[in-house]
Amino acid sequence: MNPINQSILSKSILSKFKIPAALILSTAGLLYGINSASAQSNTPTCQAPRMGEYLLLVVSPTKDNQTQLKRVLPTKIKTNTCKYLDDTVTRIGGFKKIDDANRWARYIKDSAGLSAIITTRPTGTPTPSQAGTPRARATTVSYKPRRLGSGYAVLVDYYNRPQLATDVRKAVKGDVGFVAYGRRPYLLATYTSDQKEAYQTLEELSKRGFFAIIVDSEKVMLLRSVVNLPN
Template sequence: MNPINQSILSKSILSKSILNKIKIPTALILSTAGLLCGINPASAQRNTPTCQAPRTGEYLLLVVSPTKDNQTQLKRVLPTKIETNTCKYLNDTVTRIGGFKKIDDANRWARYIKDSAGLSAIITTRPTGTPTPSQAGTQATTVSYKPRRLGSGYAVLVDYYNRPQLASDVRRAVKGDVGFVSYGRRPYLLATYTSNQKEAYQTLEELSKRGFFAIIVDSQKVMLLRSVVNLPN
């Protein structure tokens, strides 16, 4: 046999012997093949659509469900007649459940999902009015900078759309101090932090009537950045 061919044959036999000893898992081979074919599992999450806003008068339940296991578990505990869809809210992948006409109904389902599947939910609704604008040029200053995570309870947050002057409007609406927090890697005004469920819902409804985009979230997932936002007179 030609020495070159003999050398190639020897290397081939040696390579097969090594592969047999290593026993590469089939899953790894398939995964590698998928990558070679241009399949990118992360692209599915990047292509997740943004959640559709609630209709006027509708309360929306957004169940935080970032993994396939979370989504499967949620489907197991929900009746088949309930329509759901997976979407992006802020930086979270959530399951959107709409159609609630009363906040109490949305809350009952949020509690049921928490107890049955161990998943947290966000409750929100569509603003029905327009916030009364503050005086032009008003700027908010913040004090008491002691970042800390809130304890158990309910936090009512307001998206201020990078307009700090809205803090004075929120303060008038809730008749109390307004804080500054971070939730889902985004800043919000803290309208209310309470263990009283009814109080939280009443605050959400009042803010929505006045045209603010407000949400109720699990307060333990909220980072308090400023306890009070001070506004110059």
């Protein structure tokens, strides 16, 4: 990501979530440096999953990663290299059950050492909050970015609409955090060591129309444990 785009995103995060500039500067290397190997400029954008399909996106930014992945996958498995957000990934689709997608994700992690993202197609349309564009309340919480521990993190793309934090909080019936994964900020819906809980949260959010993903929580940087927005 070039310095201009980095600056624009940093300003957007500052204005929407009232996060101190020092925090953005101290974590800029993480936000824009994870998986920094450049991908081919002509790599196509990943095709969205079909309705009812679970998708596995294996982070594989280099040719070596892609070759290593092919070595451990059966030849009958259909894959293609594509761009997901700012990352180059290998797309593996066709899973009807989230358990099947997770088994393959664990196999790939154990066999090739590559992390994978699990996602599905939203089946509903989220109902926006009626409060307009809310502002974060003043708080004395100290900002100490840290990586999450082992487990599962369910993240929600908020599409530069911070008011979605209120809607996600209602959906999960709990607090929502603010994190960085890869090169993008996300809302943290759930962080848990319970695989079943992560699956249920992903499915519930997808049913409500949110774009949610399950990722390896050790790859996630926690920027704020709770996003405080007015009701």
